[in-house]
Each structure stands twice: as structure tokens, then as C-alpha cells.
Amino acid sequence: MADALHTLSAAELGRRLSAGLLTSRTLCEALIARYHLVNKKVGAFTHLDEADVLAQAEASDARRKAGEGRGPLEGIPVAIKDNIAVKGQPLTCSSKMLASLVSPYDAHVTERLRAAGAILYGRLNMDEFAMGSSTENSAIQKTFNPWDLACIPGGSSGGSAAALAAGLVPLALGSDTGGSIRQPASHCGVVGLKPTYGLISRFGLVAFASSLDQIGPMARCIEDCELLLRALASADARDMTCFGPSDRAFTPAGDAKKLRIGIPKGFLGKGVGAEVATAVTAAIEFYRSQGCAISEVELPSADLAVPTYYVVATAEASSNLGRYDGVRYGHRSASAGTPVEMMTNSRSEGFGAEVKRRILLGTFVLSAGYADAYYMRALRARSKIRAEYLAALATVDVLLTPTVPTPAFKVGEKASDPLQLYLEDIFTIPANLAGLPAISVPCGKSGHLPVGFHLVGAPLSEAKLLAAGRLFEAAHGFAHQQAAL
Amino acid sequence: MDRPPLIAMAEGFDIDHLAKLARLNLTAEEKALYSSQLNQILGHFQTLAKADLPETIDLARVVSESALRSDEPGPVLGAEAVTRIAPASRDGQISVPRVVDDEA
Numbered sequence: 001m002a003d004a005l006h007t008l009s010a011a012e013l014g015r016r017l018s019a020g021l022l023t024s025r026t027l028c029e030a031l032i033a034r035y036h037l038v039n040k041k042v043g044a045f046t047h048l049d050e051a052d053v054l055a056q057a058e059a060s061d062a063r064r065k066a067g068e069g070r071g072p073l074e075g076i077p078v079a080i081k082d083n084i085a086v087k088g089q090p091l092t093c094s095s096k097m098l099a100s101l102v103s104p105y106d107a108h109v110t111e112r113l114r115a116a117g118a119i120l121y122g123r124l125n126m127d128e129f130a131m132g133s134s135t136e137n138s139a140i141q142k143t144f145n146p147w148d149l150a151c152i153p154g155g156s157s158g159g160s161a162a163a164l165a166a167g168l169v170p171l172a173l174g175s176d177t178g179g180s181i182r183q184p185a186s187h188c189g190v191v192g193l194k195p196t197y198g199l200i201s202r203f204g205l206v207a208f209a210s211s212l213d214q215i216g217p218m219a220r221c222i223e224d225c226e227l228l229l230r231a232l233a234s235a236d237a238r239d240m241t242c243f244g245p246s247d248r249a250f251t252p253a254g255d256a257k258k259l260r261i262g263i264p265k266g267f268l269g270k271g272v273g274a275e276v277a278t279a280v281t282a283a284i285e286f287y288r289s290q291g292c293a294i295s296e297v298e299l300p301s302a303d304l305a306v307p308t309y310y311v312v313a314t315a316e317a318s319s320n321l322g323r324y325d326g327v328r329y330g331h332r333s334a335s336a337g338t339p340v341e342m343m344t345n346s347r348s349e350g351f352g353a354e355v356k357r358r359i360l361l362g363t364f365v366l367s368a369g370y371a372d373a374y375y376m377r378a379l380r381a382r383s384k385i386r387a388e389y390l391a392a393l394a395t396v397d398v399l400l401t402p403t404v405p406t407p408a409f410k411v412g413e414k415a416s417d418p419l420q421l422y423l424e425d426i427f428t429i430p431a432n433l434a435g436l437p438a439i440s441v442p443c444g445k446s447g448h449l450p451v452g453f454h455l456v457g458a459p460l461s462e463a464k465l466l467a468a469g470r471l472f473e474a475a476h477g478f479a480h481q482q483a484a485l
Numbered sequence: 486m487d488r489p490p491l492i493a494m495a496e497g498f499d500i501d502h503l504a505k506l507a508r509l510n511l512t513a514e515e516k517a518l519y520s521s522q523l524n525q526i527l528g529h530f531q532t533l534a535k536a537d538l539p540e541t542i543d544l545a546r547v548v549s550e551s552a553l554r555s556d557e558p559g560p561v562l563g564a565e566a567v568t569r570i571a572p573a574s575r576d577g578q579i580s581v582p583r584v585v586d587d588e589a
Contacts, residue, residue: 104566211544237554307530318507325508327581332572339582340508348510356509360500360519361526363507374530380538387543419526 005030006167007482010224013170014072017064024057024064024075028119031077035122035168038485043143044153044163046082047090048122053077056119063117073231074117079169081160082123083130084215085204086110089120093206094138095128097330097350107204108236109173109215116231121169124159128352129321130180130208132156133424136415137354144411145188146483147449151408154184160218161188165450165483171228172218177208178309179403179428181216182440182454186403189442189450189478191225191469192218194428196459197435198243201236209316210241212309212432222441222469229462248460249437253467257290261468262297262396267427273406279444279451280402286472287400297392297399302430304381309429310422311365311378318362324350357418386434393436393458398468400455401427403440407449431456439465442478450478498524 005013005027016022032050039045060075069075080086083093084107091103106114113120127137135143135158143158145151146166153162157174161184164172174181176194185192194216205215217228233249236242253259263284268277288294326332326346333349336342351359365374392399404424414420431438436459440452455465500516500523511519568574573581 101570104562104570240554301536303532304536307533310526311530311533326572328567328579329570329572336582339584342582344508344510347508351509356507356511356515357519357522359507359509360503361523363503364498364523364527367503367506373534376542377533377536377538379542379544380540381533381536383541383543384536384539387539418522419529422526422529 006034008170009221010076010170010219010227011072011221013076014074014227017075018069024060024119025054027075028053028057028077028121031121031169038166039168041144041149041485042146042162042166042168043141044124044159044166044168045079045122046092046094046125046140046159049089053119053121060117060119070115070117072227073113075119076171077119077121077169078113078171078173078228079121079124079160079163080110080173081126081157081175083126083175083206084109084173085206086120090123091206092123092140093129094126094140095350095352095355096139097324099139099331101329105204108201108238109232110204112232112234118231124157124163124172126159127156128355129206129317130156130175130177131317131354131358133179133183133421134409134414135159135184136411137352139352142411145408145449146485147189148408150410151449152187152411154187154404154408156180156184157192157218158184161185161190161192164188164190164218164220166485167482170220171224173215174218175205175213175215176432177212177313178432179425181218182403182428182438182452183424185218185440186442186452186454187408187450189452189481189483190218190220191222191439191441192216193225193229193439193462193465194431194437195229195233195462196249196437198241199249199437199460199462200232201234201239201242203236203238203242207320209313210320211316212313214432222466222473225439225469226466249462251463253463256467256471257292259287259398259464259468260293260295260396261287262295262392262399264299264302264392264399264401265296267302267401271405271423271426272402273446275446276402276404276406276451279446280400280453283443283453283472284400286475287468290471295396297396299388299392299430301381301385301388305385305429305433306422306426308378308381308385309425309433310361311374312382312433314358314362315366315375315378316362318359318366321351321355321359354418382433385430389430389434389436389456390458393456397461397464398455398457400453403427403452403454407446407451427454435459437462437465439469441469441472443472443476444478
């Protein structure tokens with residue numbers, strides 16, 4: 001069974017497709033069979049149009065046969081988080097608000113995947129509007145951690161991480177506003193990368209907090225993560241924060257054994273689980289043994305990151321989600337006499353509890369009399385955090401910490417304590433506040449649950465993050481482990 | 486000391502006003518729950534009030550390549566695609582409840 005198609009990397013599948021040892025149709029049929037076997041247990045996908053997948057696969061096989069293959073992703077299935085638009089497919093954001101929405105257009109990343117010959121393979125569950133760290137905020141279904149079905153997969157890209165760990169698909173797209181790619185990747189034992197802000201177009205990504213949101217690749221190994229990242233990054237005039245030609249991010253990183261690795265002071269201390277600390281310390285020692293220079297760095301404003309993030313992100317969310325008014329698309333309340341009643345009733349019926357909580361918080365921090373004390377102070381704190389990270393990254397190549405302080409918790413365990421859940425994001429948030437690239441790499445287990453370490457680099461240092469991850473992965477082989485389902 | 490708004494927050498949270506601004510109807514239970522949770526979250530935000538912060542905000546993008554494009558017409562969704570996803574439409578236009586009263 002070691003050779004079963006669902007266990008192989010995208011890169012290996014691509015090699016077999018190129019060599020004529022495999023067709024995309026055969027691959028997709030195998031993954032659809034896997035879907036019927038395990039998706040009910042894991043709950044990663046919310047939608048899969050099998051006929052459409054097989055039609056795409058046949059078209060890919062025909063292109064390849066005609067000598068018109070489009071590159072390394074030709075015929076490879078990529079599953080997509082349900083907040084990224086694919087024309088003709090549902091775009092629900094796992095919300096009742098958009099339950100019946102079918103996207104009338106493609107996101108830029110979707111166009112890129114089509115141009116690369118990839119198979120657009122189904123819709124993945126998520127926390128409603130990407131707000132959450134456990135995927136428990138989905139209005140559609142629960143998603144469970146393939147390594148322990150009683151535990152959460154992380155979030156908000158929990159469907160993406162769980163689908164990869166369950167062998168449902170070789171590649172997935174996630175989105176990351178405060179850790180939503182990296183935190184579930186850590187909890188499910190897969191690789192997740194949040195690119196430099198602006199490397200990948202956000203056109204067609206449903207907006208949560210626009211100054212923080214990035215789409216990114218998720219995969220079971222570093223090689224696949226890089227393959228997908230390269231396909232996604234390109235200029236797009238429809239997102240004015242997307243800066244285009246991205247060669248800098250892929251400049252060869254040189255010898256990974258010469259990387260200078262900074263360990264932020266105190267980050268392995270309070271609140272970090274013992275087994276997480278052990279696994280991450282072992283990763284640090286591995287890099288030291290390879291010849292990397294390990295040094296301690298100071299990030300004095302680290303404690304400000306969570307409050308700063310939750311002020312900025314909720315402020316932007318309260319503004320972005322103002323568009324859900326029941327007028328142009330999405331849910332419209334049946335009981336609406338006046339336009340204001342229509343808006344208020346539609347929003348009250350369509351949004352779930354966490355989304356309402358964040359809209360209220362964001363409305364408050366922007367409201368008259370409080371905006372200076374909260375929102376403007378948060379922007380000043382954001383400036384300070386960013387300056388500290390950029391200064392630290394002028395002396396080292398990457399900063400290494402755990403991705404999440406503790407392993408995945410039981411479904412329902414923290415559902416009534418939003419602040420506890422917000423603190424899950426403590427290590428991942430600064431990269432979003434500073435616009436920096438960051439990756440989570442599997443590095444061990446706490447009991448039977450995966451643990452990941454987190455690397456942050458300077459702007460456009462994706463190649464260094466991937467090189468560091470590759471060095472670790474090659475020596476440890478976590479990428480080849482699969483959850484038993 | 487010189488930051489009264491944060492202190493004022495802890496003394497009273499006008500959930501009705503916020504709900505109105507956010508265009509949300511909240512039940513009595515929701516008001517009680519959200520008030521308590523928001524107060525707890527805002528309490529955690531007090532670290533921001535105590536922090537020594539720069540006076541200026543520097544949030545220029547980390548990668549400074551200009552992304553401004555020329556202002557030229559491009560493809561847009563047609564009326565048919567737009568009305569197909571609208572909750573209600575008539576004669577190729579989105580319909581909404583009456584906005585202006587006859588008596589006005």
C-alpha cells in the first residue's frame with residue numbers, strides 16, 4: 001500500500017504523469033474513491049463535483065497526449081478553501097450568509113491553476129469567513145483532525161490541512177490572516193506557507209482583513225509546497241497590493257547549512273506545552289548540528305501582537321463585512337419591510353456567533369471616542385512590532401519558534417472561551433502584522449498529535465524558508481507519515 | 486493616566502449602540518454573552534494602553550514595488566451574471582424594499 005496514489009506527493013505524481021505511467025483520470029478516480037472512504041469521517045470537503053473533476057482530468061490527459069501539457073501541475077488535483085472563487089462552484093465561506101452563492105468568476109489564483117493545467121478539486125471547509133482557529137465556526141459541518149478524530153484540525157484553513165493529512169488530495173490552497181494556514185498545518189502534520197504580503201494576488205479571495213490576508217500553498221512536503229507557490233505567485237493589476245514579478249522570492253537560498261537562525265527570547269517558555277517545547281528544541285539542535293548559527297534575539301513587543309492583531313483585524317472585518325446587506329448577493333431575510341430591516345435581519349440571520357462577535361468588536365474599536373485609544377494605538381503598535389522584526393531579521397536569516405503553543409485540542413474544549421482561542425495565534429500573528437513570509441514545518445509529535453515549528457523570514461525570503469524546511473525534512477521524513485484512517 | 490477611553494470602556498459597554506451601528510439584532514442572551522466576552526477581550530487589550538509606542542505610524546508596504554495600474558476599462562460581470570446571484574431581481578435589475586415613502 002506504500003505505493004497507493006493517495007500517499008504520493010504532487011511532485012511524484014507529476015513525474016509519473018510525465019512518464020506516461022499514470023493518467024490524471026486514473027489519479028482522480030483513486031482520489032474520489034478515497035473521498036468516499038474517509039471524507040465523512042474527517043469532514044474536510046464541503047463540496048466535490050465528481051463529474052466536473054473527471055471532465056477536467058480527461059481534458060488534461062488529452063492535452064498531455066497532444067504534447068500541450070502545461071507544466072509540473074498538469075493533471076494534479078488542487079483542493080480549494082471555500083473563500084477563494086472558482087467560477088461555477090459554491091463560494092460559501094462556510095457561512096449561512098453565502099450558503100447558496102455560486103461564484104460568477106475565478107480568483108486570480110484559480111486562473112493561475114487553470115493555466116498550469118491543475119484540476120480544481122472541490123471546496124474545503126473553514127471557520128466562517130476565516131474567523132477562527134479550530135474550524136468549529138463553520139456553519140456547514142465540523143472537520144476533525146485525521147490524527148485523532150476527537151480533536152480539532154486547527155483553523156481557519158482546517159479543511160485544507162485535514163484533507164492533506166487524510167490523503168484526500170496532494171495539494172490545497174488556504175488563506176492566512178493571523179495564522180490560518182500555518183496553525184492547522186502544524187496541528188495536522190503538513191506544510192503550510194504564508195507568503196510575503198503582496199506576492200500572491202488576493203483578487204477573488206473573500207475579504208476578511210485586507211491588510212493581513214494572504215492566500216498560500218499547503219502540502220504534505222516542502223517540494224510540493226514550493227511547486228504550488230511558484231504556480232500562484234504572479235502580477236495582477238486587480239489587487240493593487242500585489243507587486244508582481246516575484247523572482248526575488250525564489251532566488252536560490254544558497255547552502256541551508258549556513259543559515260543564521262534566531263530564537264526569540266522567551267518564546268519557548270510560558271504557555272508552551274512540554275512536548276511541543278521538546279520537539280522544537282530538537283529541531284533547533286538539528287540545525288545547530290548541521291552548522292547553522294543559532295543565536296537568541298530580542299523581540300520586546302511580542303506581548304503586544306495578539307491585542308494589536310485583534311484590534312486591526314476586527315476593525316477591517318467590521319468594514320469588509322458591511323457589504324453583506326442582503327441587497328446584491330447572499331442571504332436576504334424573508335421578513336424585511338424597510339431597507340434597514342432588510343439589512344439588519346439579513347445580517348442577524350446570516351452571520352454566526354464568532355463573526356458577530358468580531359463585527360461588534362471591530363465596530364467598537366473604530367467607534368467615535370474609542371478609535372484613538374484602540375485602532376490608532378494598534379496601528380502604532382503594529383509599526384513597532386514590524387520594526388522589531390525587520391531589525392531582528394537584519395541580523396539573522398530566519399526566526400524559529402513553535403507554530404502553536406500546544407497540540408490540537410478536543411472538539412468543543414475551547415468553544416466557550418474566545419480569548420483562549422485568540423491566544424492560539426500568538427506565534428503566527430506577527431508575520432501578518434509585519435507582512436513577512438512564514439512557514440510551518442512538521443517536526444514531531446505530542447502524544448499522537450503532530451507538532452510543527454515556525455520560521456519567519458525577511459520580505460521575499462520564501463526560498464530561505466523552503467531551503468531550511470527541506471534540510472529538516474530530508475533528515476526526518478515526517479512528510480512520509482500518514483494518519484491511519 | 487492620560488488614556489481615559491480605555492478605562493471608560495471597563496465601566497460600561499453600550500451593546501445596544503454597537504449592535505445598531507453594526508446592523509445586528511441581538512437577543513437578551515446574546516447581549517449578555519457578547520458584553521461579557523467583549524469586556525474580557527478588551528481587558529486583555531489593556532497591554533496596548535500601557536505600552537510605550539512610537540508617535541508615528543509607519544506601515545508602508547514591506548515590498549515597495551508600485552502596483553498602480555493604468556486607468557483603463559476592463560472586463561466586468563454582465564447584468565445577467567449579477568442578477569443571477571442577487572436575492573431578488575426584476576427586469577434585469579436588483580429589487581429591494583421601497584426606500585422612499587409615498588408621503589414624503
